[in-house]
Amino acid sequence: MMRKIFLGMAVLSFLFSSCEDYLEEENLSNVTGEEFYVTETGFESLISANYSQLREIYGGDALMFVAGTDLFAEGRDPAFIGLSRYTELNPQSEGVEHLYNTGYRAIQVANMALHYAEITEQTSQLDTRIGEIKYLRANAYFLLVQTYGGVGLVTDYISNPVLEFERDSAEAVYNFIISELEESLNLVEEGAYNGRVNKRTVRHLLAKVYLTRGYEDFGDQSDFTTAANYADEAIAGQELTIPFEELWWPGNEENEEVIFSVQYDDSSVSPDLDNRGHNQANYYSSYLGGPEVAEDAPYRTSILSPTQFAIDLFTEDDARWYATFMYEVFGRYYDYYDVEDHDALVVEHYYEPAWATSAAEKAAYIANHPEATYHEYGTYAPFFNPSSDFSTIPVRKFDDPTSPFGAGTSTRDIILSRLAETYLIAAEAYLQAGDAATGLMRLNEVRERAGVEPAVLADFDIDFILDERARELLGEYHRWFDLKRTGTLVERAAAYHYLIEEGNFVGNGGELKILRPIPQSAIDLNQNQDFPQNPAYE
Template sequence: MKKKNLLQKYISAGTLLVFLLLGIYACDEGVLEETPLDFISTSNAFNSADDVEMGVVGLYSLARDWYSAVNEKYMFVYVALGTDEAYFGEDPAGGYMSNWDTEITPTGSLPKTYWTKAFDLVYQANTVIAGIESIEWNNEDKKNLYLAEARFFRAFSYRILVTMYGDVPLITEPVTSAKTDFVRDAASNIHALMEEDLAFAAEKLPVRGQEASAGRLTQGAAWQMLSETYLADNKYQDAADAASHVINDYGYGLMTERFGSQPNLFGTENVYFDLFTKENHNLSSNTEAIWVIQNDPDVTGGGFYAGERGFGCAYYRMGNTPDGYKAFRGDLYDNSYTGYSDTLGRPVAWGRPTNYTAYDIWRSDWDNDYRNSEACVKRHFYFDNPSSAYDGMEIDWSLYESRSSAFKDTNQYIYPYFMKVAAPNDHYTDLSRAGGGVNHKDLYAMRLAETYLLRAEAYLGLGDKGLAAADINTVRERSNATPVLAADVSIDYILDERARELFTEEWRMLTLMRLGKLVERVRTYNNNPGNPGASIQDYHSLWPIPQTEIDLNTGAVLEQNPGYEE
């Protein structure tokens, strides 16, 4: 079990502060006295550096919810679901993001959820920033460190909002009373604020290795997000320079040899597998990690990851062997067999990889790319019941004379399982169900492989395919993949490489939206068998402003995005 770090020590109290901060929006008019007593404001929450520390940790807690979400289905949408990378395998015809035309609407729950969630973090960041400025400091460096963290999270939130919704209200001060006259600011103004916030953070945050505890932000994280922000504004040289700071200045490096905990479960483990092994994320020897989201089962409010539940196949639901015995007996727990493998967990098949993700992008290097090894992408599953003559044999649907759920066989029950989301034999809760679909491994919010691919994108934008290919090949060569020729580099190739390297990690929805490639690639690659292309429309290149926000904004016009008007 890893030691509790400073961030985890404060997480429970920080979460309480988050709820108190959120309470400001639920207070009725009778509560809004000059000196509020039952909600957090700059006048009563921040009296010392310790108060600021609690406020900043509350921001970390809110940001972590985007990675370790309580409502897991929402989390998997911006990560992969409904994009070119994944569809809802449990119910392809009617599950989440199976039909963009009916789900992504002004009254839909997803647009409202993300809008509210992102603006909540903007509001809290502004409150913490104002609180920092409201008290006297004996240590200017400490003040600037806290400001850097809070301003990073404001930029973090606006990255989501401006990418998904386009022009959005620009808010830089705490909202302390009802406001009904928001207007949309140009995306260029949002980017300018983000660039200012992130440049400040890149200067004032600590360098790698000097952060207070695992999971705290460093200059490298700010430079990386700044690089992506410049790309969104077509500032390619600035983007390349920002990425180069991360690559060259802080001691980061791709992991090229096996390290840390090195389990041998499948016989084909490699350095890429080690990157995602529990306990390896925060090792000082892991020079690839830039910002790691902290999860811990031993801390109240410590967080969890539902990657198994979302991305793994529901193998345990497939029914019987061809000769009529339960196909999966499972592991022995509390004197009975569970029906689940603790190696695989209890997935639900929400994020079934598209054929593009599971097969097409690997074909040229199928046998030599480490990322496609059996340990990294489990493609072979075996009957597990000694009572059956098929025990130990590989599952092959042709062994059956007929199947009552043929539609579910390869969409829900058995499909390539990307093991980077799993914590084999390392579950702490719901042990009778092999963890119940969740684990407590930490998560990369940023790692260096993505930095190289961001810089490759910048070089491509500058017209230098040679430098772009060199950065792509730095990533590919680590995984023993064939180098790409400069002539073959394109934005689509970079997106393919991001899928190979970053599936389940990057927020694919935002990447495709930023590049203007969402609609095209969903139509091309989302092979949801219940609705190929998921009925995505041209106007879905941006999400709608939630209708409730428009209706409540009676003091000004909050315009709707094109295509969603009544």
């Protein structure tokens, strides 16, 4: 039986204030929430509040999604050391509470909407909206169970504090997620993605959930086959036809390959320049200069910069290198997007790729661009000189040239699911299901769009898939989950993150720090003294 859970006063405060804030513009009279939410307008406002929770989950720090992996290491800013290096990872570490808090807030807003769905005005869209809510609740639980393991299942709308709670098993949480998504699949609509959850959105997530469960000790080999089937249903025969550069061009976030995203627009975000959108673009680069260059360069934190391993993954014929990295930085950074004729622009920084390292090529480039600082290949990963501006190569695929210079926010949509990842999920699922030949075909669809040679069966294993996911999805909030899912987190982080050794993962009693710790704040609020912390942190 599902249990209520006390999530802390922050969540209860959220229920009675934040939700109302979302609805403030619509609820202009003095009617109570009970009266408002049972109307069509009020209930639709609750649906909007559910989608808005995605901004809380994904719009802040990127650390829990990509830090402490093979692809990113901190540059000049040693923030979030626990998440990035594991040695100082504990229940009070900076950032470990983010997904716990935002995940449960999203769950409670979903529970609130499902509560009112039973008593609100009946409309032709009501069942569809219930399906959307169930997807969003399942997505929050999927983030929680991957990150923290078994967590408390909450299915009731909480109006009063519950001061004791227990942890459900990870197996129970996965079963609930799958049940929710299968219900959602029966309720939501087919058709092109328009910002709302549709059947393709659900199939993609079902594929990923089954794929992830297949690796668990309570999973089953059939989970991989089911994952492959759901992925193929989501692909539905659609080919990858959009050039990678165009796929990530600012303003093209609603292209036909997007399956689900966190949506933003200028009319729905804060007018405060420092809080008007999200922070995805901020992390993947060295610092690009202080206030004195605010009109020329966007804000970057240097908290996450591509490792040498990430840089080494690309070859000259891979279109993803050119669209992922800003390997030439002009005097005004955003002129790359705003000025059509690049030949007339002055290059200030050049990051030499692996295939252009001959003395003759270097001399020719310097002669043609005498103003440029020339960063030789192998010198612009965080290991070498992380304390200097422009010391690591910027990742540009999330750039927002409409963001005010110097401000750390973007109003581009955050892409959570897209068709190329569906192909890669299918590739991995088929491999693990014992059908490597079909899996290879799915993976080579992704490589074909990138312009690289097809992979061969002799090379096709989980490491090749992880490398391909790195090239295709670099920075897209998947990497920690990819390594955790496939059991390669310790091996790959220790091999390719210059500040991590395998010993960094060893916690209390020799347990490995694979799961993140339950936040101490959540444990302190629980009056059930038998509530267990994850073993490595006990």
